[in-house]
Amino acid sequence: MFEIIQSGGWMMVPIILCSVLALGISVERFWTLRTSQIVPPDLLARVWGWMKGKQLNADKIRELQQSSPLGRVLAAGLVNSRHGRQIMKESIEEVAAQEIHAMERYLNALGTIASIAPLLGLLGTVIGMIKVFSEIMIQGTGQAGVLAGGISEALITTAAGLIIAIPAMVCHRTLQRRVDDMVIYMEQEALKLVDVLHGDREVVDNSQEADKK
Numbered sequence: 001m002f003e004i005i006q007s008g009g010w011m012m013v014p015i016i017l018c019s020v021l022a023l024g025i026s027v028e029r030f031w032t033l034r035t036s037q038i039v040p041p042d043l044l045a046r047v048w049g050w051m052k053g054k055q056l057n058a059d060k061i062r063e064l065q066q067s068s069p070l071g072r073v074l075a076a077g078l079v080n081s082r083h084g085r086q087i088m089k090e091s092i093e094e095v096a097a098q099e100i101h102a103m104e105r106y107l108n109a110l111g112t113i114a115s116i117a118p119l120l121g122l123l124g125t126v127i128g129m130i131k132v133f134s135e136i137m138i139q140g141t142g143q144a145g146v147l148a149g150g151i152s153e154a155l156i157t158t159a160a161g162l163i164i165a166i167p168a169m170v171c172h173r174t175l176q177r178r179v180d181d182m183v184i185y186m187e188q189e190a191l192k193l194v195d196v197l198h199g200d201r202e203v204v205d206n207s208q209e210a211d212k213k
Helices: 002-007 012-032 043-052 058-067 069-079 085-103 107-139 144-197 206-212
Strands: none
Touching (some): 043 058, 043 069, 085 144
16 A cells, blocks of 8 residues: 555645545544534423423523533523514524534535545646656657556556545535534524514424324
């Protein structure tokens, strides 16, 4: 394996760095963007229980803020609920924008790696082919084995770039879709809270509904 990497030339260095970054970002994001940690499914029902039991106080709101990104969004709405529906929605949107930005952290970098890795591989191949043709000019075409070996070495960087780019692109698309799904769920839960505090809607525990079905 080391010989293959070495034969790819100096362009293998940035390609390997891209692979390390892509792996690190993917592992960190998959671990961080867990549904149970970002948007706990029973959180709004728990808040509704506190409200019905008249247990919602500063300590509960602080606990809510520390629980998850969804908790911070709901806490922002609860803190500003007395100022009217519009102010409440604006405060929720402001906090939600910050949380979405945090959820999308490093995803642009992962997408960039997926885009440039094959380009780096292609650049390495072009540089390798230039060297091959330089050897042809010096030695002629009589040594076919040497030329074939040089061409195969030049193509190593393209293969390495594609090997990195394909899984990086898959991880990027998967993580982006996960973030989008969580954002939609977060918006739905926030709207439910607004309707509860400024309407006649009640929160239904989703887990209980699932048990009944």
